[in-house]
Amino acid sequence: MNRPTPRIAIAAIFRNEHPYVLEWIAHHQSLGVARFYIADNVSDDGTSELLQALHVLGVIRRIPFASTPGQAPQLPAYADLLGTHACDEDWIAVIDADEFIVPTGGARSLAEVLAPLAAQADVGAVVLNWAIHGSAWRLNHSAGLVCERFTRRAHQSFGANHHYKTVLRRAAFASVHSNPHHFVLQPGWRCVHTDGSDAVPHARHGLGLSERVVWEGLRLNHYIVKSREEFETRKGRNGSAATVGRVKGEDYFVAHDRNDTRDGLSAAQCEATRHRLGGLVQRLSAHGHPVPAAPVAEPTYRPPFVGTRGCIDRIEWRSGALVLSGWSFQDSGQTTPCLSVQVGEQAHTVQGFPTRPRPDVQRQYPMAPLDCGFVLTVPLQDLAPAEQGLVVRGQTSLGRFGDPFSMPARK
Template identity: 35%
Template sequence: MIQGNFDCIAGRDVCGWAWSPGKPLEAQPVTVLLDGMVVCQGLANHHRPDLHAAGIGLGNHAFYLPLPEALTDGRTGTLTVIAGNPGQALGGTPVRITLPNNRFKPVAPPQVPPPLTLSICAIVKDEGPYLLEWIAHHRMVGVEHFVIFDNASTDNTTSLLSALARAGIVDHVPWPDIPHVAAQRPAYVAGLARLSDRCRWVAFIDTDEFLNPIDGRDVPAILADYDLAAGLVIPWRIFGSNGLLEQQDDLVIRRFTRRAAADHPLNRSVKTIVQARLVARPDIHTPSITDGSLIDEFGRVAGTQGHPSHHAVPDARKLVINHYFTKSKAEWARKRSRGQATETVDSSARLRPDEHFATHDINDVEDLSLANRDQLVREEMERLKHLISL
């Protein structure tokens, strides 16, 4: 007996889950049909924390199967998803559905530009040792304002954000945990409400993610190349621990200078800088938009490779995100103990699997692109400290 469901089409990926309780370690085959014709096949073998939290095996039963790109032109048809052998139709199918149109759709620029060009919206918890560097770095690459949600921090994060708010650098928003509600997405919705009329572009990123304009211009100058797009998807570059076991008294961008190669599968995830006025619903990686298209720096529409949150840009030349995912082994342990803001406090999936350190601790390529900017960042940190003292 197969259990499962067709959930949605994201980008050109048919998404859902399937498993057999009698064979919980076996990945089930999945076949997708459109108007009775097989259009793609694969396995339900991807991990989803919500499945794990719901007791569906170890959670490794999700599928993301890309439709042929030629089909994602807005056509309508009957979609059926079959899983198992012999196969059975999953819940939610067959269903009459209009496939997404992944052709680029330009948007008109705003009639009246808002006062700010670029802001960041983020949620933090116990990030006191890193906040000042992260804010200083982003001010140096063109970010004008920050909306930061403080998710029940217990270190000096709250006092630091309060001081920065008094200096006009950030909007500091206390954001306590609510039972049975994951904190991050509602925070992004509240952040968008604060920014939609004030800012042209907003980046939804975390404090272990550093925008890195590798072509030498600042970020707003790069965004000016994409006025006709609803948003720009920025590829990750995952940095490892550099072999460090303990935290050291130095900048993050100086301590961690080795990463996974640009074409490593870990670097298929993206974050988005989006035109605030065009966001229907913010999300962790790629938001839903009311008009236009999300594209990468080469104009390829997010979703044409599959799921829009997974979009490989190994040949990026303008802008990437340095993602300091692990830091040192000791810092990883503290990060893991804080839990993920994408999960509810009472969820068993709130703690990241400890093996994520080993799978993300990739140090194959030396990358000094941000390390070489450390003096500029230190100087900006001193200016921020002076503002706080005033």
């Protein structure tokens, strides 16, 4: 059955987002979004000038939107964008500059996922649950795309992921709600998840958060803190578009800097974004508008632990010797200086052992040195056999790592 392809636009409010504007647009262009309605909340970092240049080129529609004293600008901006400027659109995703819509099932466009939902005559809104991404332990604003630099996120069950943003069928729109996550629909319209199930409000927190976190088809990657430098530079100055006087400080960073699991965008998606980004830069340059300069600093990392971390992956006997393979490194980025092998009351300490590359560990812990792996052969002829077996521990001046491994005594 051929379904009509839904046209999807994006509406947002921007303030002081200069380093990220082009990537955000390029990412969503690569997924088939052609129209952007951006309320410019009077930036002072060059964002307003960049948005105006993109407006002149026809890439976006910029709507100047100054704050009213004592009033948070986000909801009034949404009401203006949806009620006046984007009223001829079919579907409008209302998201922020640090939120990236991401297909999760191999789709190459947003329309591909939304088409079966849009074909249901009573579906008026589709909610996209957050996927909170942390700093990936990065300290500074280094080179690279946002989607390449911040590749670690919270587990799906993390509480903040119950938040959602809305892809709204314009014909169903009645009004903004009391928070920026939800919209009031005309009577007779349904609000659903991306899997087609009804979006049930969270039992404790109500509308704006859903009872389930659904990432099937689409989700909303929320690069909520970025690096420590970027958080401290931007959040203190920007405040909150949704709440007057709110400053997102250290507690906010700690609560949302979740790096529980590695989950980056595909190489194909990153390349598609980079291709679109290059096109935007060329067009801006051809019209004499300076483009945001990319940071040149090498990334530095904040250790995710104090002390030493490591693992002995394998332990076996070979020709009268014990062979240990694994990895370890300290929070300073150095490899572990020694291992101790204990049999009964006797211990054999090995220092200065050779290392080997472990790119898999470096992917898990970006601050780890590449050569944090080892394969160590320990001769045991000088150690008395022990009936209770063998215990191997990693030992450093900062303490031991991991859990002891035990194995049967030698035959």
